[in-house]
Amino acid sequence: MSNETFSLPSASRRGFLGSAAALAAGAACPLGAPALAKAPLSRTQPGYFYRFMLGTAEVTVVSDGPLPLGDPGASFLGVPKETVYGMLDASFLPKDNVVLEQNIPIVNFGDRLVMFDTGMGFSKAFGPTTGRLQKSLDEAGIKPSDIDDIVCSHAHIDHIGGICTADGKALFPNARIHISQIDFDFWTDESKLGSPLKAFIEHARANLLPVRDRIVFFKDQQEFLPGIQAIAAPGHTAGHHIFKVASGPSSFAFLGDLTHHAVLLTENPRLEFAYDSDPKQAVQSRVRLLTRLAEERTPVMSYHFAWPGFGNLAKAGDGFRYLPAPMQMLPG
Numbered sequence: 573m574s575n576e577t578f579s580l581p582s583a584s585r586r587g588f589l590g591s592a593a594a595l596a597a598g599a600a601c602p603l604g605a606p607a608l609a610k611a612p613l614s615r616t617q618p619g620y621f622y623r624f625m626l627g628t629a630e631v632t633v634v635s636d637g638p639l640p641l642g643d644p645g646a647s648f649l650g651v652p653k654e655t656v657y658g659m660l661d662a663s664f665l666p667k668d669n670v671v672l673e674q675n676i677p678i679v680n681f682g683d684r685l686v687m688f689d690t691g692m693g694f695s696k697a698f699g700p701t702t703g704r705l706q707k708s709l710d711e712a713g714i715k716p717s718d719i720d721d722i723v724c725s726h727a728h729i730d731h732i733g734g735i736c737t738a739d740g741k742a743l744f745p746n747a748r749i750h751i752s753q754i755d756f757d758f759w760t761d762e763s764k765l766g767s768p769l770k771a772f773i774e775h776a777r778a779n780l781l782p783v784r785d786r787i788v789f790f791k792d793q794q795e796f797l798p799g800i801q802a803i804a805a806p807g808h809t810a811g812h813h814i815f816k817v818a819s820g821p822s823s824f825a826f827l828g829d830l831t832h833h834a835v836l837l838t839e840n841p842r843l844e845f846a847y848d849s850d851p852k853q854a855v856q857s858r859v860r861l862l863t864r865l866a867e868e869r870t871p872v873m874s875y876h877f878a879w880p881g882f883g884n885l886a887k888a889g890d891g892f893r894y895l896p897a898p899m900q901m902l903p904g
């Protein structure tokens with residue numbers, strides 16, 4: 573195929589641009605010409621879920637909604653702010669507000685339905701766009717009572733927030749909750765209620781204590797559910813874990829908060845994040861585990877990357893490049 577196939581003749585180009593300009597200016601269509609769009613703008617999206625297959629398991633990613641962090645210069649540290657703004661600008665992303673997603677994969681193994689992390693729930697600490705999990709589940713046709721297990725990467729506000737209502741009612745009545753004991757103990761510790769972590773401690777206590785009798789602690793390297801292995805990734809919190817999720821020969825790594833952003837903490841994994849409990853240790857975990865995943869070519873399911881957060885990581889210079897997987901359009 574020659575290049576000419578791809579270049580519009582200049583007359584057509586002028587015509588196209590001319591029509592677009594006329595439409596933008598609200599010019600009337602030529603007499604007798606049909607209107608170009610008879611439908612009103614819908615201003616809606618389809619349901620906030622996405623499905624793909626992992627071996628014989630079906631994965632449904634649902635969302636708790638976008639989480640805006642605001643000025644990235646206040647959240648991503650260790651380099652001059654201008655470097656952070658420059659990285660965003662080079663990736664065609666806004667410089668004044670970093671918006672994280674909250675991608676929650678639910679894996680149907682055929683005999684068990686396992687959900688990873690739960691969103692902000694009733695907390696509006698990051699504005700009104702979060703707290704959408706129940707609506708997204710409904711759109712995906714998944715009943716909360718069908719969830720058998722909830723796996724939590726750590727006990728931060730945007731990961732354990734969707735487990736209970738504000739008045740302490742369990743939203744997933746049949747689910748066991750899996751988390752590291754280190755994080756459970758740290759973030760439900762009453763003695764920290766007077767510290768700057770107050771909002772995080774309150775939300776962890778509100779979501780975890782009412783279901784304490786259904787909480788199970790996993791250990792580093794343990795396959796605590798069939799096909800699900802915990803891998804310690806400390807630093808973001810002391811008990812932060814990622815998970816290897818496998819069905820037959822297929823697998824992905826659920827990253828939790830190993831990296832929050834496909835550009836900032838991935839292309840430059842040595843950047844520090846303001847919400848890390850131990851930023852230096854977080855950098856070590858991030859570099860070590862992202863290197864391993866890239867070398868193994870293990871796909872990643874990232875909680876905070878752009879929707880739906882499924883793709884691969886490749887080594888690139890001192891960091892990594894995230895390559896989103898093409899959408900898998902299932903029949904039916």
Ligand SMILES: [Zn+2]
Pocket residue numbers: 728730731829876
């Ligand atoms: Zn998070």
